[in-house]
Amino acid sequence: MEANDAQSTKYHPTRMIKKLNESTLFDAVIVANGLFPTSQLAWHFLKNCPYICCCDGAGTTLIEHGLKPHAIIGDGDSLPQAFKEQYKDILHVVEEQEDNDLTKATFALQKLRF
Numbered sequence: 001m002e003a004n005d006a007q008s009t010k011y012h013p014t015r016m017i018k019k020l021n022e023s024t025l026f027d028a029v030i031v032a033n034g035l036f037p038t039s040q041l042a043w044h045f046l047k048n049c050p051y052i053c054c055c056d057g058a059g060t061t062l063i064e065h066g067l068k069p070h071a072i073i074g075d076g077d078s079l080p081q082a083f084k085e086q087y088k089d090i091l092h093v094v095e096e097q098e099d100n101d102l103t104k105a106t107f108a109l110q111k112l113r114f
Helices: 005-010 013-018 040-047 056-064 082-086 100-111
Strands: 029-033 052-055 071-076 091-094
Touching: 029 040, 029 056, 029 100, 052 056, 052 100, 056 071, 071 100
Parallel strands: 029 052, 052 071, 071 091
Antiparallel strands: none
């Protein structure tokens, strides 16, 4: 497939991103560790999404920004013990190391039928 063919497909990611706006609704959002979203549109999605699932390191960041996730998933190795105790009701520790935390979060949402 040539590069032009990939860009012309109906569901090319770039074309989909251009269509996102405040009327776009998501059933669930996964927040991964890294640069925290700061755009107004990203905040709109986070504040209006019915289910937020965080990779473990992103869970602390999301909470620091004033939002509480519905689930925090990962191996928990980067989380302080006090945090683990405080959020034990939403923390789901998956200790296996074959998958990264984003994959673990994706699998968890699939099991919940998202």
